[in-house]
Structures are given as C-alpha cells and as structure tokens.
Amino acid sequence: MKKTLLILSAAAAFMTASCSENKTAETTTSADGTTTTTTTTTAQTAYTPEAIERRADRIAADMAAKMKFDDATRTKIRTAYVTRGQRIAELQTKYATDTVGMAAAMQGVYTDTDTEMKTIFTDPTQYSAYESSRTDYMEDRYMEDDSNMATSDMSSADASASSAEMGDGSKVKVKADGDVKIKDAEGNKMKMDGDDGTVKMKPEEGDKSVIK
Structure with missing residues (x-):
C-alpha cells in the first residue's frame, strides 16, 4: 500500500506539472519588414x-x-514540506523530458519525507495517524490555481482512469485500481502495479525488465 501511495503521488505531480504550463507568443518585425x-x-x-x-x-x-x-511540531512539519517542495521543484527541471526518471525520483522524495516524519512523530501512534492520511497532504491537493487541477482530479469514485499528456509528448495514465502506465515520447513504456509496486519497463528497443 505504501508503494502504491508513492506511485500515485508521482503520477499526480506529473499531471499537475503538465497542466501548469503556459504558452506565450512573441512577434517581432525586422528592419526589412519580415515578421517572426x-x-x-x-x-x-x-x-x-x-x-x-x-x-x-x-x-x-x-x-x-x-x-x-x-506549534513546535507544526514548525517541524512545515520545514519537512518546504524541503519536499524544493526537491520536487528541482526534479521538475532535472527530469523535464524524462518521465520514467521523474517517477523513480519522485518515489525517492516521498520515501525521504516519510523517514523525516518518523523523526518528528516519535510516538508510533502519531506516525500511524500520519501514515494513514498522508495522501491528504500531497502537493497536487494544495496548488493555488484549482483550475489547473481539472485534468488531474482523481476523486471521482466512478472514474476508471485519469490521464494526462506531458509537454514533451509523454503520456501518463492512472487507473482506478492504482496501476500507473507511462509512455515517453520515444515509445518507451513503464507500468507500475498498484497492488505490490512492481515496475515493468519495456524500452522501444531492447529487452523487458521487471523491478520489485
């Protein structure tokens, strides 16, 4: 279940990033009258x-x-989430055209956040309470512009899947059972099982691989 939550978080972040891009056009006219x-x-x-x-x-x-x-605990929690946000910001730049790499890196970020929470919530009961509700505190649930979240809303109980197309041509699909499918612009495919977290990778050229 823990792996499933991390996977869904990564996918939600992909969709948020995809919907948070804005295209602008700039028109210039040269001395000879050519417009670009x-x-x-x-x-x-x-x-x-x-x-x-x-x-x-x-x-x-x-x-x-x-x-x-x-309040002392709240301050520590805030610091942990600032750190998480900063790391995600770095990943958005580092893996701008690498959807598969982003997925793996995002899982690492959320795992590290859990580890930090264990040092804050030293009482096992408190940590269990955090663990059971961690999905309530994911980045995509707190974005300022709610309109940007329209395509990444996975709250509907009868939705069979949510999908988004990244700016680089990659596609991400999250099914109702928690399975995540990713296909990048080069045709490489990756599937993450929502039940046990198994990752299956199928490069456009090369052999399939399975990571558990």
Missing part, C-alpha cells in the same frame, strides 16, 4: 520559493488541526 513569431512554453508559479512556502504553511496547519499537535 516565437512561441515559448513557461512554467506557472506552482514551484516558486514563495509558492512552496505558502503550500507548506497550509499543509502543516491542516495537519496540526487534524492531529492536534503543538
């Missing part, structure tokens, strides 16, 4: 330092209200 239009794609402010700080504030406040812990 340049289209560029720029990321929205989902992972600016300010947005990360605001999101960490809200997540920590919501968790404190739900779990009833003190």
Whole structure:
C-alpha cells in the first residue's frame, strides 16, 4: 500500500506539472519588414520559493488541526514540506523530458519525507495517524490555481482512469485500481502495479525488465 501511495503521488505531480504550463507568443518585425513569431512554453508559479512556502504553511496547519499537535511540531512539519517542495521543484527541471526518471525520483522524495516524519512523530501512534492520511497532504491537493487541477482530479469514485499528456509528448495514465502506465515520447513504456509496486519497463528497443 505504501508503494502504491508513492506511485500515485508521482503520477499526480506529473499531471499537475503538465497542466501548469503556459504558452506565450512573441512577434517581432525586422528592419526589412519580415515578421517572426516565437512561441515559448513557461512554467506557472506552482514551484516558486514563495509558492512552496505558502503550500507548506497550509499543509502543516491542516495537519496540526487534524492531529492536534503543538506549534513546535507544526514548525517541524512545515520545514519537512518546504524541503519536499524544493526537491520536487528541482526534479521538475532535472527530469523535464524524462518521465520514467521523474517517477523513480519522485518515489525517492516521498520515501525521504516519510523517514523525516518518523523523526518528528516519535510516538508510533502519531506516525500511524500520519501514515494513514498522508495522501491528504500531497502537493497536487494544495496548488493555488484549482483550475489547473481539472485534468488531474482523481476523486471521482466512478472514474476508471485519469490521464494526462506531458509537454514533451509523454503520456501518463492512472487507473482506478492504482496501476500507473507511462509512455515517453520515444515509445518507451513503464507500468507500475498498484497492488505490490512492481515496475515493468519495456524500452522501444531492447529487452523487458521487471523491478520489485
């Protein structure tokens, strides 16, 4: 179950990033009268330092209200989520055209956040409470612009799958049973099983591989 949650979190982040891009066009006219239009794609402010700080504030406040812990603990939680946001921001840049690499790296980020939470919630009961509700505090649930989340909303109980196409041509699909399928622009495929976290990779050229 833990692997499943991390996988779904990674997929949700992909979809959020995909929906957080904005294309702008700039038209220039040269001296000889030739007109040139340049289209560029720029990321929205989902992972600016300010947005990360605001999101960490809200997540920590919501968790404190739900779990009833003190301000000192809330401050530590906030710091943990600032760190998580900063790391995700770095991954968005590092793996901008590598969907498979992003998936693996995102799982590492969430695993490290869990490890940090264990040092904050030294009471096993508290950590269990956090563990059972960690999906309530994922990045995609706290994005400032709710309209950007329209294509990544997986809350509908009768939805069979959610999917999104990345700016680089990669596609991500999350099925209702938790399975995640990723196909990058080069045709490489990866499937992550929602039950046991098994990863199956099928390169466009080469042999299949399985990671458990």
